[in-house]
Amino acid sequence: MELFWSDNISGGTVVLDAEESAHCVRVLRHRAGDAISVIDGEGTLYACRLVVADARRAEAAVVDSQPRFGSHPYRLTMAVCPTKNIDRFEWFAEKATEVGVDVIAPVFGEHSERKVIKTERVRRIVLSAAKQSLKALIPAVPEPVSVLDFIASAPADALRLICYCDETLPREQRLSIKDALAGAPDDVCILIGPEGDFSPREVAAAFASGWKPVHLGPSRLRTETAALTAVTAVYLQKGL
Amino acid sequence: MELFWSDNISGGTVVLDAEESAHCVRVLRHRAGDAISVIDGEGTLYACRLVVADARRAEAAVVDSQPRFGSHPYRLTMAVCPTKNIDRFEWFAEKATEVGVDVIAPVFGEHSERKVIKTERVRRIVLSAAKQSLKALIPAVPEPVSVLDFIASAPADALRLICYCDETLPREQRLSIKDALAGAPDDVCILIGPEGDFSPREVAAAFASGWKPVHLGPSRLRTETAALTAVTAVYLQKGL
Structure with missing residues (x-):
């Protein structure tokens, strides 16, 4: 599983920054409609579907979310x-x-x-x-x-x-x-x-x-x- | 404390190999009469006195030994x-x-x-x-x-x-x-x-x-x- 990170998640939409967008679209060649996994860096994993496959500013729609993903009990x-x-x-x-x-x-x-x-x-x-x-x-x-x-x-x-x-x-x-x-x-x-x-x-x-x-x-x-x-x-x- | 290593220790005499001799005599500038510490790699530390300060083949006399030096109980x-x-x-x-x-x-x-x-x-x-x-x-x-x-x-x-x-x-x-x-x-x-x-x-x-x-x-x-x-x-x- 490949994780992307975003600090721009709101109203069911995830926007990837330039670096993550390039990695997602240019390097890994994801296309609109692909399932991708995004973390918010604060503990939640979002299952998403890529909507805008822009290598500078990719956008995805949140399908599901999982709090405390990969967390530890301390x-x-x-x-x-x-x-x-x-x-x-x-x-x-x-x-x-x-x-x-x-x-x-x-x-x-x-x-x-x-x-x-x-x-x-x-x-x-x-x-x-x-x-x-x-x-x-x-x-x-x-x-x-x-x-x-x-x-x-x-x-x-x-x-x-x-x-x-x-x-x-x-x-x-x-x-x-x-x-x-x-x-x-x-x-x-x-x-x-x-x-x-x-x-x-x-x-x-x-x-x-x-x-x-x-x-x-x-x-x-x-x-x-x-x-x-x-x-x-x-x-x-x-x-x- | 600087440790040297030797696999040539017998009869109260320690011989350092070329690399350890160079480090002891050329780099650290030890001279005959200096106290040095040598490990045998098998668990024993030897307190020694340098006798021959040769940068290719240094020799030291064992003064004391300490088995299980820095050891762990497993x-x-x-x-x-x-x-x-x-x-x-x-x-x-x-x-x-x-x-x-x-x-x-x-x-x-x-x-x-x-x-x-x-x-x-x-x-x-x-x-x-x-x-x-x-x-x-x-x-x-x-x-x-x-x-x-x-x-x-x-x-x-x-x-x-x-x-x-x-x-x-x-x-x-x-x-x-x-x-x-x-x-x-x-x-x-x-x-x-x-x-x-x-x-x-x-x-x-x-x-x-x-x-x-x-x-x-x-x-x-x-x-x-x-x-x-x-x-x-x-x-x-x-x-x-």
Whole structure:
């Protein structure tokens, strides 16, 4: 099944943008009358019939709709400091979308070496990954904020976990992510630091705001591997 | 900590090969008397002192040794059909090594589009990933065999799981990987098929040999993402 995406769906009519129209009409050679599948990026799949096979502005009529198509039974926000080598962050964004995530929030820590990110490029990657893995919800990729701002703004009723391995913390405060997720709410927010780890000020702010420190086990994981391991932990615990 | 690798360790003396010697002496500029750390690739870390700082054949004296350095408390063999785009398989090999795996066995299915793989290249990738993630055990990468041969040769006392989603199987036979791993032995063998899935003959052979079919949940994962999700499931269940 090939999915198209549109943010212009109303009154039973779907309009594809220039890029999706070209792919639908020029590349895949769809003609008026063909059945096509369109996602709105917010969770709904529309079964449509192509009406105007214009390679710059294709139009289709909605035949049926299916909410929560390819959805997962949790809400996960992953806040991750972009890696020095941006390929590794983009790889994470693709794989996290496949497994199941709602928000991929790039955040910059006080110890981050990288302080810029092209969010538009990441959005294209997650759009493509969502279509490829048959999900109607495209993860949101907000503009980056600082780790301190992210810590302060995360909803207090979500399970908020900061992946941070401080050996000096008392053992009962160093839960594994698996134990932290057990019996927790289905709204989860996880924060992964930069290669240079969180600053003491960031850690103190997280603790003061009620974030729980968790570890990802004994393996020494790169930033992007740690982030995907956390997504997979949520998926395995709450999605299966 | 920078790790070197050697397969030439005996009588308290470590000899580095040409590549590792060049990296140690020419790139990192180690001199005789420097402390260096060497892994044997089989699980032991050796604390050494450099004796001969030769950029083609460096020699060091063993000061101390630490078995099971960076190890995990399970034994995992991942048999995976290499992807059409080999980058994706190599990416899996790197990430699986970081998370924790013992054997990465490339296997070719009857529906595999790709029928060749450069195992030497994959071995270099897992060597590099093991060093980077501070593990003294380098996953073995055997020469490829067919899926049918692999199914027949896997040890019967290991938990043998085939990731295969046949909706026609009775529900009680379609365990999630999480449930299949619960209470299972620590010796685990997991088989992941090609993009074109297993052939009926391969599935029948697996069932006849006592392999258990498992699913990885509702998300539609690419081959390499499915394989890493399976590694992560074992790591989270048995490694934390």
